[in-house]
Amino acid sequence: MSKTRIVILGAGYGGMITSKRLGKLLKAGEADVTLINKHDYHYLTTELHKTAAGTEPDSKIALPITQFIDQEKVTFKKGTVSSIDYSGNKVLLEGGEKVNYDYLVVSLGFHVSTFGIPGIKEHAFEVRSFRSSKTIYHHIQRQFALYKEDEDPSRLTFVVAGAGFTGVEVVGELVVKLPELAEEYNIPFDKVRIVNVEAAPTILPGSADAAVDYASRILDKRGVEVKTSTKVLECKEDNIITDNGDLPSRTLIWTCGVQGHHLFEGTGIETVQGRAVVDEYLRIPTLKNVFCIGDNSYFKTGEKTPLPPTAQVALQQAPVCGDNIVGTIRGTELRKFEYHHKGSVASLSEHYGVGEVGGALLKGKIAAAMKKVIGYRYLFFLGGPSLMLKHFFGGGTSLAKVAAKQQG
Ligand SMILES: Cc1cc2nc3c(=O)[nH]c(=O)nc-3n(C[C@H](O)[C@H](O)[C@H](O)COP(=O)(O)OP(=O)(O)OC[C@H]3O[C@@H](n4cnc5c(N)ncnc54)[C@H](O)[C@@H]3O)c2cc1C
Incomplete structure (x- = not known):
């Protein structure tokens, strides 16, 4: 029997952490996992305002994907997804290549809403x-x-x-x-x-x-x-x-404003503002082998209002998505996704910030420091203490120069 093929689209917060979870849970030879992303670097979307203003070196924002995945279990493929054939279980990449899957994770992030405003x-x-x-x-x-x-x-x-x-x-x-x-x-x-x-x-x-x-x-x-x-x-x-x-x-x-990905358009998948409606296990209800997380997903089950498109949501969904793919393959019980809001903080430059954590208002230097702690915590999950310390002491990674030159 051929091996189960799991394909993850997008190496943002959702895709990276799902890949890591699958790398950890799958036994050697249990499934082939392929992570597909436009670029060979993972960028920290929550820090992009610093790239836009030029206040943070590229090496701290764009990180080489292969450094953070278990390459024995997860294969990285650089490619841009142009469409998905959900009935034929195939992903089509720009250039014509087709990638077959048994299980698919869609985590391609957001598109910007222009609301049709001219120019x-x-x-x-x-x-x-x-x-x-x-x-x-x-x-x-x-x-x-x-x-x-x-x-x-x-x-x-x-x-x-x-x-x-x-x-x-x-x-x-x-x-x-x-x-x-x-x-x-x-x-x-x-x-x-x-x-x-x-x-x-x-x-x-x-x-x-x-x-x-x-x-x-x-x-x-x-x-x-x-x-x-x-x-x-x-x-x-x-x-x-x-x-x-x-x-x-x-x-x-x-x-x-942001909206989901155009890749759902014309597919018959139920969407709200371009985000695919998912069930409590993070699957597209009509396609039980397709999972959708992060900004691409519209999750409302058990919530008063749909979850917002945030890194916090993507990062909580990713491990549940990984667990549920493995659970489906092994025929074990699936995990229902439950969101726990931990607060939100906006930085207002290096030294100021504002937000709420645990229901309490944070402002000034404490809020700015909290925003940094949230960032370091993610780096710890992604690359362990060495990545976190490298960023703390101003290092970053060497791929950024390549990333800055790449177009697309
Ligand atoms: C400036 C800024 C600050 C933010 N601050 C916060 C914050 O403080 N807290 C918070 O919780 N959220 C914050 N957010 C929101 C957060 O960044 C997103 O919700 C989060 O990145 C969503 O994760 P994701 O995995 O769904 O997508 P992303 O992290 O956007 O990743 C998507 C990946 O898919 C790739 N991709 C896209 N299209 C294709 C394609 N066709 N083919 C192949 N690859 C493709 C992209 O290159 C990218 O690597 C912020 C966003 C911005 C822009």
């Missing part, structure tokens, strides 16, 4: 992947260089749309980096504007009033122009049109 797709920048974030940093640097030639003020107006967690984290890094760039290019910093536009009446919509007040004060103190109750209506190459006036700018960083 966003063409002119705005996305904090979506390592590469898209790196593009933002190169663009920002270029605006400083070009300002020296034409003194066009739109070059030095940097606008972040969305003041949710991702938006304020991007702004928090820009307030650190832009003064450094101004100095490097010998441009007075008072020529630089950082604007944060939010459609809701406050920043961090949905957060406690005290968190909103604190974050608003910090951003104000750092010179950020916060424009709440303001909707972006159109983005042009050198102008952003809002319902509260125009913002002449060549940099709109769009952090206004």
